[in-house]
């Protein structure tokens with residue numbers, strides 16, 4: 001078995017575990033697919049599909065997607081075959097492509113997403129998100145309640161409120177303990193990002 005095959009097997013196993021672990025939450029995540037072509041990109045592209053668009057929007061907002069993302073990343077980190085690979089996880093509406101042509105289209109659109117500009121793009125006096133092209137200031141930094149055990153959240157995700165947009169990014173930050181006494185944020189707007197190191 002060559003390395004790519006054993007990596008793919010391990011990724012599939014981790015994704016299978018994820019679906020089992022998240023079944024009780026009724027996230028609406030139903031299918032997955034993955035792409036890997038080192039000639040085009042060094043990253044393994046993993047796509048989790050939500051057949052219902054509303055389920056996807058809700059899961060992006062309420063943190064299920066973030067937890068899925070975290071589960072898969074940690075699962076990959078925990079195995080020898082996959083601990084050093086690059087991977088990018090996407091959340092998409094619809095179903096996994098079954099025809100080769102559709103699969104190629106999806107792969108190319110995902111490549112565009114990760115190869116495109118990531119820094120905000122100035123647009124008049126506004127800034128556009130480098131991922132989805134919507135107004136950056138409307139993006140929300142979100143985090144799970146659990147993180148409030150310490151005063152400042154240290155990681156979470158970013159969601160775009162534009163209708164039907166599935167822009168998803170994770171963020172994390174390292175605060176020194178003595179900086180944790182600032183006011184307790186519930187939901188911070190995007191300018192908070194200056195403090196944060198994007199993964």
Ligand SMILES: [Zn+2]
Pocket residue numbers: 129132133134160161162165166167
């Ligand atoms: Zn957007």
Ligand SMILES: [Zn+2]
Pocket residue numbers: 129130131132133134139160167168
């Ligand atoms: Zn965006």
